[in-house]
Amino acid sequence: MIWTIVGTIAIVLGAIGIGVVVDRKWHILPRKDRLQAASRPRLAAAVKAAIHAAGEAPGTARAARASELPTLRARRCATCHAPTEPQPDDHVMYDGRELLVLHDRCTRCDHVRATYVDVR
């Protein structure tokens, strides 16, 4: 009876030992550093997708001079590229700076866009 238990334990330990030796020699199991390296491009893509383009959010406000504002107001719709008409501006405080928020509405699809500008 005791030899049955000892034999089973010996077989299990032997199989584990063989598995460890085989893995060390041929790298069968994935390594932590390789898994992390493989996940970095996907993480970078997810972070990039979450980041707003210039002017789309207060954190990515466009730096512009007052002379550039007419150009920013005359942009075309981001959705359908039709002309837009300016809407009343807003001012917001963000991170200790006062930002100008330009609003424009598409004349075709009614898409309203806000553009955050840090006027210098």
Ligand SMILES: [Zn+2]
């Ligand atoms: Zn549009």
